[in-house]
Amino acid sequence: MNNKEKIFNVSIDLFSQYGFDGVSVRQIASEVGIKESSIYNHYSSKQAIMNSILDYYVEEMTNDEIPLDQASINLDKGFDFFYKAGCDAFLSKLKEDKMMKITRLFFIESYHNEEVKSFLKKSIIEGPIEGWMVLFNLMKSKKLIKDDCDVRQLSESFFYYGMFLLYEHFFINYPEDDDKFLEDFLTKTEKHARTIFDSVKIEGIK
Amino acid sequence: MNNKEKIFNVSIDLFSQYGFDGVSVRQIASEVGIKESSIYNHYSSKQAIMNSILDYYVEEMTNDEIPLDQASINLDKGFDFFYKAGCDAFLSKLKEDKMMKITRLFFIESYHNEEVKSFLKKSIIEGPIEGWMVLFNLMKSKKLIKDDCDVRQLSESFFYYGMFLLYEHFFINYPEDDDKFLEDFLTKTEKHARTIFDSVKIEGIK
DNA sequence: GTCTATACCCAGATAGAC
């Protein structure tokens, strides 16, 4: 691993622990094993390091589309199968050590970093919500859930539970139990999905 | 308002906007209209200002116990009435301008401030969850909800939705629509409570 | 590409006159 890569990885480690403002260029340099002035041979500024981390994460996270026809097929195999398949796709991304760290970085920086904020809002909250609305509408057309239920409300009721688990982990419990969190996340949201589904499913559907 | 109070209030404003590390003593002094050295006649350090804000918030937030017998009476008037009463108690605290600001401050500082972190964990997450577990058990004993449902899971499914609305507001949308948020919070969580309740209620109960 | 040296700035905090 060359020094540029080292700077990149060390910065992810430190920024995700202490936040962007809580880490100095000196600290990064010292952790890499070079002098701080050498950093500037690879990145033009501290902000430039942060930007490269942002770009990396956005790139990695936005190429995992779930094709709707596949979702439809999964849904025919029962709700539990369908849910597990969708959740696994998201978790496999998150499971990589680097992605967990950057996710925490995104959460903690979102309150004052406009770029992070708009990414979270668009790609991590609004995007999935719209995806779930499509799926609940699909369930309606398949006569799995009642016709009069509010699809938007249903999507939020379902999805925000998992979002809060993420917040809770990254702000309150991090970094203990990183692995345990990923395990529990699936089983907990699965039970929750069941609860939501049960509230609107048509009699006789499992 | 004397200068000590001014320092206190200005600090709440600035800390909640930019975070503790994002605000300098000079900024606070300038906003108050005095020199930074004068700050130290009222508070021994920047950290001391922060601590007094923490103490104030903890004091204000931890004297609003909901007596269980009252909750039981409310519950007999129907689930919707019961829920609205409980939620109003919490919202009336939050509605004060100062409390909204400090709540945001708590959220954004929680990732690296151990005191804030443990308060949030204990009093804002675990405490209410345990309260809701008591209430769902009460509903069980009143034969309102099914006997085989998981009360812990139910409490989380219910409560985490509202917690995420808080996170979303304070990190992503703040400070736009502060008032609108407080309005929407009640109606949104009410609908969500309905969804959760419907998934476990015994046939014939409203 | 890495180093030493340094510029420049702003932070938190203190001393002592008034």
Place this chain on the structure above:
DNA sequence: GTCTATCTGGGTATAGAC
């Protein structure tokens, strides 16, 4: 209680030798 003046330390970043 507030001021001016100042200390000390840490931050980002640059210049120029090797």
